[in-house]
Structures are given as C-alpha cells and as structure tokens.
Amino acid sequence: MTSTQPPLIACIGGGNMASAILGGLLGQGLAAEQLTVVEPSEPARAALHQRHGLQAAPDALAVAPALAHADLVVWAVKPQAFRSAAEPVAPHVGAALHLSVAAGIPTGSIARWLSTGRIVRAMPNTPALIGQGISGLFARPEAGAADKALIERVMATTGRFLWVQTEAQLDAVTALSGSGPAYVFFFLEAMTQAGEAMGLTAEQARDLALATFSGATELARRSDESPAELRARVTSQGGTTHAAITHLQQQQVGEHFIAALKAAQARAGELAAEFGKD
Template structure:
C-alpha cells in the first residue's frame, strides 16, 4: 500500500512527517517544485516526483492542493479505486467526486497547523456507506498528526473550519496582541515572547488537565475588584467575545461560499 500526496506544502509535510516518524508506511509525494521535492525527500525519506505514481485500489491518495487549484490538479488523475483523503477547505464529497471521475471512496479532512508538531486536531467526514476498513485507515493516517473528530453531517465541516481549522490563527492573533502589549509595558521582544508563549501553553495544558470549563477557569483567576477583574471587565466593555464570535461566523460563511462556488462548477 502506498500513501500518495498530491501537493508538497505544509500540511503534506505535517501528515507525511508524522507517518515517517511512525515508520512502516510507503510514502510518495508529487509536487511541481523541485525544491520542495528535494527537501521532503531529504527530511522524510519519501519518494518524490513531479507527478503521481500509478494508483491501485490498495493505495491512499491525499489531496493537499489549494481548493481553487483542485479541479485542474485532479483532471489527469486515475484513482483506480484508491481511497481518497482531501484536506481542501470547502470542497464537498460530491464536488470532489465529480473532479475525480465519479469515485465516492472519499474522506474529507479539515486539519489545522499544529499538525506540524503532532498536536493538530482534524475534523473528518465520510459517507455512511464508507467501509469500516476505510474509516479506520483514514483515522490512522490522520492520527499521525494529532487527534481526530468524526462528523456525522458533512455540513458540520463548515463550522469545524471556523473553530479548529482556522482557530490557530485566532490564537496567534491574540498572542501577538499580548506580545505587543508586553513590549508597550517595557519588556524586550525576547522576554515578551517567552512570557506570552508560556502563558498560553500553561493555560492550555491546565484546561486539558482539569474538569473545569473555560468560564470557571477564568473565574478562578479573577478576584472581584482585583487586577485581572479590571482587565476582563475592559474586554467585556470592548465586546471582545462578540468580535470573536463574529469572526467565527465570517469564517464559516466563507467556507459555505467556497462550497457553493465549487458545486456550481
């Protein structure tokens, strides 16, 4: 069995990297960039080429190209019954099936960038008729890059994109805001980055290791009339939570729009 990646970008590097660390997988990566091919071959020990090798029903094809490039990229592909995993945002199983000559042996995946260090979480959807073996194989592949969550309804992929798929960007946005605030308070950039990174890392790990919900964890740090209380009340006055919710809604709406555009092709 070969695991073949179409596209040699960051997500391919993350997933294939996790599989390479596990060992026992036959990896092939197709990308037009000679520089990317050389780097991935060197770092992962994967076979690389400008085009995909011939596929069989025993193989897995991971589609890791931009959504707007997917139709052109799939035009010359003969899946020959291979299991297809797509990490392209907004492209439905139906749209992918049309691009791939009618195959329905497709699993949609929405990973996120912490997959690069094995700490990602991937939302996954497969049609109910998907075999248990295909379901389990897709799950094994994506668990090489972190956790997995299976969705019963494909429409939920849009909401998942708005939460975890794009979520790391929201976290980095907040981290950068706190980083800039730290410098405004007189810290040098190196110290500011250490303070912010350790604060987010520690808070996230505390949330993982406790049964308390996020709201309670925030209350545990917030004494009425204290310093943290002043900051939180200021956030509320500026409607920070509302702005985050609006951002998520905008992300979900864009994902839905991309899906409609793809379905119209």
C-alpha cells in the same frame, strides 16, 4: 503504525500539510516504498527529499502503476487547483479510498471529478506540522468502517481528530480550529505588544505570553471545570484581572469574537460553493 498489511498510500501534493502527514507516517514505521508522491513544483519535491528522503514524481503519468495499486490517495492540493489535479490522476487510480485535506472542496464535487464516492474529507490545522494538530473528519456513506479506521491511523500521526456527522459541520470546524491558530497568534501578538508597552523587553513579553497560553491551555485540558469557571477562579473582585476582564466585557470582545468565527464559517461555505463548481 501497526498492521499486518501496510497500506500503499499515494499523496497528490507535497506542500506543508502533505509533508506533515508523510512525515508522521514515516515516523510511525511506514516504509518509504509504501508511499507515492506527486508534486509538480521542483522546490517542493526537493524539500520533501531533504526532509523525508522521498522521491516525488512531477506528474501522475510518471507513477501511474503505483497509483493504480494505491489503497489510499491523499489529496493535499490547493483548493483552486483540485479539479485540474484530479483530472489527470483519476484515470490511473484504481479502487482506492480518497482523503481530501484541501480546504473548502465539498465531497460531492470530489466524487464527480474522481467518479467515486469513497471519500473522507479532513479539516486539519497548522499545529499538525509538529504533530499537535486537531482535525475534523467527515466520511461519505460509501466509506465503510475499515476505511474510517485507516483514515484514523493516518490522521493520528498529525495529532488528534474527531468525526462530524454532516459535511456542513466542517465549516464550523474550519472557523474554530482550522483558522484557530491564527486567533491564538493574534492574541499572542497583542499580549506581547502590551508587555513591551508596559516596559518589558520583547523577549520577556514573548516568553511570558507563550508560557501563559500553553500553561492555561494545559490547565484547562486537565480540569473538569469549564473555561468560564476557570476564569472566575482567577478573577478576584476589584483585582487586576477583574479590571482587565471588565474592560474586555465593556468592549464586547467576546461578542465580537463570536461574530468573527461566524464570519469565518460563512466564508467557508462561500468558498465551498465557489471551488466546488463544475
């Protein structure tokens, strides 16, 4: 991370996503002295210290001066705990920019709880834990160009990112990429089980499935062709792949998968309404 003046960053919450962000920042050269972490759970504090050498405080009062001078406050708390976490912290935070990675909490609610509109909301996914994630980002109008640049520097440590124009689009991001790793694991599980059922060992089936997913994904990333075109190229009429794809199409797997993502999108909207209540 390059900057003439390293930012002072406070992180409320010290779970897995917070650890990914904090570890990424440290890996990019930000000094531990620039970071303040509040985490009420003793085991989580111990894990942060073991992984990153960070000393997290049990509550906001213990680090009130640092919070007052923070340039950025990262909210990495569970959605249902956001408001209860925000209330004791808000009085101690100065004119900081706020980044929420809490799923489902609309920025309007966060703005009310923190009495500021300078907020960016992120929807990351679990590959961020190894620096291979992708995050959807939405900024309220009060967050300016410099604010967005700082957020990009922070989120780049966890992988890739993209900006959406409306906050409602984050529900689609949640359904597609936020929940997406679970879909991949679901298909990996099914492919592995199929391999075993056809006589392969569990290790062989797992290795073949993992390599197939990673290789096909990288091929698609490097290609200018659409997924449909790539699929057609390896689906010879009357061949083994054609037999499998035909069966999937007859079972309307594609339609069911689209419906599944739409269900996830709808649920994201429901959770936003539920967790964002005053």
